[in-house]
Amino acid sequence: MSAQTVTLTVTRYRPEQEDRPTQQSYAVPYDEDLVVLDALNFIKDELDGSLSYRWSCRMGICGSCGMMVNGTPKLTCSAFLRDYYPNEIVVEPLTNFPIIRDLVIDMSDFIVKLGRMQPWIVPAQEKPLSEGEYRQTPAQVEQYRQFSMCINCMLCYAACPVYGMEPLFIGPAALALAHRYNMDSRDAGRAARLQEVIGSEGIAECTYVGECTVVCPKHVDPAAAIQRTKVVATADYYRSLLMPWAKSPR
């Protein structure tokens, strides 16, 4: 380990002893290969075992370690110290979510909204296992593949000022996942999902700030998913208005 250090200023909130969050600074060893999560682990292991934060895989797939790094939502396992060094690095809990403790946010709101989107395949007709799998061509997979890459890290919610101002808004990741299943050729749940997303808490709230797409570590592009859902929902509405006898596609 080199002798160089970098200062990490971290949000502390210990609800049993204080009413509002404070900040605490730590000097941690600097190395160009280290990420912000490594620095947090160093604090936890060597300097202050009372610091709380979520993490798991260290490789950008579990979606647990999302935090604000110098004001921007980041996966801390993918945010390298070298991109900030020698400046101070400020680590805060994800914006727009209530804080439970230190860097740990309450994600209950997101989890419930995700469930409302029915993020699973709703087949038109259940078939017995003996008939085998529901098959797709590579082109059919391409229709939704990008939107299936979401790891539920909630960086997009922290980046979304609409969610900050209107907590009832279903939000980017959940709406993107609804779009992912709507675009799946094996799925027939679109009408039910659209009922959920066209309400005042859904796609209409989105004014296309676009920051969700900028911060997404998996290039899901939730902003595009939401705008495309607007087009699909509008087309469905006019189709049912002008051709009430026509069956809704899927």
Added chain:
Amino acid sequence: MIEAPPELKLYRRPMARAWWLKNRRYTLYMLREISSVFIGVWIVLFLVQLAQLGSGREAYQGFVAGFLRSPIVIILNLAIFVFVMVHSITWNQLTGVIQVVRIGDRELPSRYVAGGAFATWLVASLVIAAVMLAA
């Protein structure tokens, strides 16, 4: 907002009033949103201009000389022009995000879709300019 069990003492951070100054993209978003106000102002000006046209040649010429050519209205129109450009450019860029064009199994890159929208805009503008200059 659905929350964790009540025994937790959650801390909710207020949203900063100046959140839109936090990064450049938020600020550009706010400029894009405010551009619709300027477009609304232009539409009102245009309707007033049409109404003046309906009241006869003299009334219209008086309106143009006395009001439309005043420095303050010219400055206002310049500001409107800038915001109309912001509005139109961001709108055309959005077509590339929304409209998925497939040729066979392949998706056309979004810049081509947006490029098509910009080209249509340019052609339409040239046609309108040609008609107006010929009149």
